[in-house]
Amino acid sequence: MNKFKKGRFSGLIRPLSYLVDLSIINGVIYLFEVNLVSTLLFHSYITILWLVLSFYNKFYNVYRYTRIIQVITLIIKQIIVFTVIVYAFIGFFKKPIISRLNLGNYLLLTFVLLSFFKFLIFFLLSKYRSILGGNFRNFIVIGNNEKTRQLIQTFNSRLDFGYKFKYQFDVKDDSFSLGKCFNYIIDNDIHEIYFSVAELSNKQINKIIDFADNNLRELKFIPDNKEIFSKKLKYEYYDYIPVLSLRNIPLQEPINKFAKRLFDILLASFVIVFILSWLTPLLAIIIKLESKGPVFFKQTRNGFNYQEFDCYKFRSMTPNKSAHLHQATKGDHRITKVGAFIRKTSIDELPQFFNVLFGDMSVVGPRPHMVSHTNKYARSVDKFMVRHFVKPGITGLAQVSGYRGEIEKDKDIINRVKYDIFYVENWSILLDLKVIFQTFFNALKGEEKAY
Structure with missing residues (x-):
């Protein structure tokens, strides 16, 4: 079967990526006076270990639907470990005359060039698919429900994915x-089959699997929200027994937990020392001049493992008995003039960096709700409690995705939970940085629901 003719993927893309990267790591070294003695040994060493490392890190497993942040993560992981490998060459083969400084310059330029060509290939392929219509895959969908319709809509709008929708079987x-499905697939050169698990029987699913295997078609499952398959499953082997666990939470790994906590402490310390140190006295005077009451507003909220903690803000309302029960609404008469400004710019949230330093919160994470609201949503919103597998955040993925502030409709809290669960299951330092930068930009331009 001719893969190029079928348009499924270009068989040259991955070999070309290997060739370019190996040329970079082996060629750039000659731009610096590193004092290599055994050049053949060095080239053999870095080439073999680069290939082993790439296989282990899945460095070349970049697909048409891979997100940019995943590509960045792959590059950083690869270059960090490769740096350790390169410097290990000095001690392992006893080459003390090698220049550590020039070796560092070599690695820095290598990192820049590798990143450039990685993104170049990624973006060129995206443009090739979206503008020229090349490198495409024909697909059909079996099933007709909200999930299948969303999938079709996504592929039709994301031309850079390179999927051509052919037919939907109800x-x-x-x-x-x-x-009829099988005949259509063969007659119309269909590359991928997507089907709804919820709408087919086990017998039908087995038939589709057999057909796909025997006819070299890729088969993709579309889960139903009510089924266990809608969760992000972790597949493991206990000896030779396959076991599925409901979700893999990156922040349960000690190294990830340490990295996030270190990042939180450094950023919180910076904000407290260089911003809150002078902003707090200034705001305290303004808040006190406008209305009587404390400078800070303290409210009990639920955090990690559903434990309660005191969350701090600059007070933006006149003191009232309903502050712990009712969320702020548009045009809320309780909000002071200075309160309206600091809420609009999210300055009222800055004291929560003390919560971060104390360990009750993180800079990025699911936003904590008032205890009364948490108890309510825990009973009424499916999977709401998953948010409490990690520490709550000053800002979060849901907030920068348009779901901050007042809960006006059921879909507001449902979508907020959806984004929070995605964050819990897909955390990375780069995702945190993305959320932080997006929060900053949103604060500068102003948000509709920041009141």
Whole structure:
């Protein structure tokens, strides 16, 4: 079967990426006076270990639907470990005359060039698919529900993914049969089959699997929200027994937990020393002049493992008995003039950096709710409690994705939980940085629900 003719993927892309990267790591070394004695040994060493490292890190497993932040993560992981490998060459092969400084310059330039070509190939392929219509895959969908319609809409709008929608088979249609599906797939050169797990029986699913295997078609499952398959499953082997766990939480890993805590402490300390040290006295005077009451507002909220803690803010309302029960609404008469400004710019949230330093919160994470609201949503919103697997944040993925502030409709809290769960299951330092920068930009331009 000719892969190039079928347009599934170009067989040259990955070998070309290997060739470019190996040329960079082996060629750049000659731009610096590193004092290599055994050049053949060095080139063999870095080439073999680069290939082993790439396989282990899945450095070349970049697909048409891979997000930019995942590509950045791959590059950083690869270059960090490669740096250790390169410097280990000095001690392992006893080469003390090698210049450590020039070796560092070599690694820095290598990192820049590798990143440049990695992104160049990624973006060129995206443009090739979206503008020229090349490197495409034909697909069909079996099933007709909200999830399948969302998938079709996504592929039709994201031309850079390179998917061409051909047909949707409605399982509930009286004329539906798997035989018709299979004939259509063969006659129309379909590369990928997507089907809804919820709409097919086990017998039908097994038939589709057998057909896909025997006809070299890729098969993709579309889960239903009510099924266990909608969760992010972790697949492991206990000896030879396959075991599925419901979700893999990156922040349960000690190294990730340490990295996030270190990042939180450094950023919180910076904000407290260089911003809050002078801003707090200034705001304290303004807040006191406008209305009587404390400078800080303290409210009990639920955090990690559902434990309660005191969350701090600059007071933005006149003191009132309903502050712990009712969320701020648009045009809320309780909000003071200075309160309206600091809420609009999110300055009222800055004292929570003390919560971060104390260990109750993180800079980025699911936003904590008032205890009364948490108890309410825990009963009424599916998977709401998953948010409490990690520390709550000053800002979060849901907030920068348009779901901050007042809960006006059920979909507001449902979508907020959806983004929070995605964050819990896909955390990375780069994702935290993305959320922080987006929060900063949103604060500068102003947000509709920042009141």
